Amino acid sequence: MDLPIFVIDDHCTTQFAAEELARYLQLIGGLSCHIERREAYDPHQEKGFWLGVIEAFPDIPLPEVEDVQVDDAIAIRVAGVRGIITGNNPHSILLAVYRYLRELGCRWVRPGAEGEYLPSIDVAKTVVHLTETPSYRYRALDLAGALSYEFLLDVVAWGPKVGLNGFFLEYDTCYSVLNLWYSHRCNPKKTAKPFSQEDAETCRLGIIDAMRKRDLLYHAKGHGWVWEALGLPVEEFKNPLPGDLVQYVAQTNGERGVTKNGAGATNLCYGNPATRQRFTDRVVQYVTEHREADYIHVWLADGVNNHCECDICRTTRPADFYLQLMNEIDAALTARGLPARIVFVIYVDLLWPPEQFSIEHPDRFILMFAPFFRSYSTSFADLQYGDGLPELPPYRRNQLEFSREVKENVDFLLHWKQVFTGDAFDFDYQYWLSQYDDPSGLHRARVMHGDIQSLRRFGMNGLVGCYSLRSAYPIGLGLYAMGRALWDENVSFDTLVEEYFPAAFGLDWRLVHMYLEQLGRLCDPAYLRGEKEPVDAVAEAALAEVPRVVEAFIPIIAHHLASPHPCWAASWRYLRGHAEITIALARAFQARARGDFETGKRLFAETTELMLQYEDELFPVLDTWLFSIYLEERACPELVGV
Secondary structure (H helix, E strand, O other), X not given: OEEEEEEOOOOHHHHHXXXXXXXXXXXXXXXXXEEEEOOOXXXXXOOEEEEEEHHHOOOOOOOOOOOOOOOOOEEEEEEOOEEEEXXXXXXXXXXHHHHHHHHOOOEEOOOOHHHEEOOOXXXXXXEEEEEEOOOOOXXXXXXXXXXXXXXXXXXXXXXXXXXXXXXXXXXXXXXXXXXXXHOOOOOOOOOOOOOOHHHHXXXXXXXXXXXXXXXXXXXXEEOXXXXXXXXXOHHXXXXXXXXXXXXXXXXXXXXXXXXXXXXXXXXXXXXXXXXXXXXXXXXXXXXXXXXXXXXXXXXXXXXXXXXXXXXXXXXXOHHHHHHHHHHHHHHHHHHOOOOOEEEEEEOHHHHOOOOOOOOOXXXXXXXXXXXXXXXXXXXXXXXXXXXXXXXXXXXXOOOOOOOOOHHHHHHHHHHHHHHOOOOEEEEEOOOOOXXXXXXXXXXXXXXXXXXXXOOHHHOOOEEEEEEEOOEOOOOOHHHHHHHHHHHOOOXXXXXXXXXXXXXXXXXXXXXXXXXXXXXXXXXXXXXXXXXXXXXXXXXXXXXXOHHHHHHXXXXXXXXXXXXXXXXXXXXXXXXXXXXXXXXXXXXXXXHHHOOOHHHXXXXXXXXXXXXXXXXXXXXXXXXXXXXXXXXXXXXXXHHOOO
């Protein structure tokens, strides 16, 4: 059958959506499709799919949204090989195509071709009628970790397939995440590949092109403003600073200069109007030069307890200077007619809300809640609040302690919501390091799901994940659940399990699920995380059982390595590497749990060596750079709780 796909508008994303629909219909149904441009919808056409924005189909109602440029609404009216797929903007049309394909049984369990499960079906016998709007506006990933350019493109392609609508490229280029991979910093057995800032810029432009093709919302910048405000490249932002610039840098312990933790951790003297002017000028310059960005993240320095102690600054909270700076940036952008949306962050020292200033024009700004120190042993869904605002710990300049309790982190957000009532989202770290505390992959996915279902309760309109994107080890359920639950906050965790596991592992998926549940019971994430004392007889006894459980499952893994579907075969192959590494990891933690720290350190080092042997095989699912950091930290009992 030669099936027409009619495209009613000229937007590149609508054309791409038609191409994707044609490609997948051929793969799952053997249909040969061609794409035709039409000026208007013809209801008398006997067969074919129609794609275009909702205005082309006046008889199809869509729910109203607050902002049609960023808020999605879709409608699908398809019976067999005839129907309409539409949305209220171009990226909604693409999302609607993938939503239709999901109804036909397609699943994307992780980025890349081997993460696709595609059924074989008779499309002519299917009917899909639905109208939907996503539960949340902000549905994006931060491109973090150690990544190759090709893998980044896979992630950009994967995001909208699971309902995401944006990506965040930190800094000016993707150099940091790309060079981490190409330099093979954590694996001395691999040869580093030359990779320059120019290479990174070429890759960034390629990623932006891939995002434009999909009309994805572009989050830009974040870190880097501090040294740029002084007109210095990061490699020159170091002591001794040029004499005329020292005055703008924070004074700590009686001295001004770059902190011992480097450029990224150095704040400025924000009480100095000239400092804020330099900062504002740099933001205006960036916005002027990067009008393609939908959201500009304007953050201060990274690190903690590093704010200026000079006579001007020491009596004013950092959050007050920060909001004063935001208002000055707003005024400068308004004067130049620049409508850029600015994301400001409540993070580390900025968790303590302002006492003097507030945002004057909240429509320009989005609050980003970044609870970096929170525990992932529990989720937002576990929190209970009574009447009234909770009490916050006192603010003590540069002597702050940061709680890992989820509630005590959310307490700060609730106070900030009294100051700023505008749009907000969660910027969280469930898959930065904490995923390695859960060898089953199930506990962390449940926490992710619970967090997302509770975002609205705490005044947040979505999630941007600061994650290692190579986080499908041993399963990719967490990031899959992120996309699905941000689209539909009411989807149950059991439903996600029943969607994900058959697509990832095939007919024997229940065996995998039961196996991982066993691992989850034996490997207590709270213990592995360091939230319990390092010497723990209960943890030791449970961890001693892990090798037996894993070794009993290895023959089942071996039996399925030749699974007929590439997605299934890859999933079982990843379990094979995970099995060996998990045995080694359990033995290392077991030694620590019985108080044999020296043996534990040796076994953690051996686990690292084993993990690096599997680096190429596990590349798409395990970030070896981050896992190396995790193993190094967990090897040291003095770092319990890091």
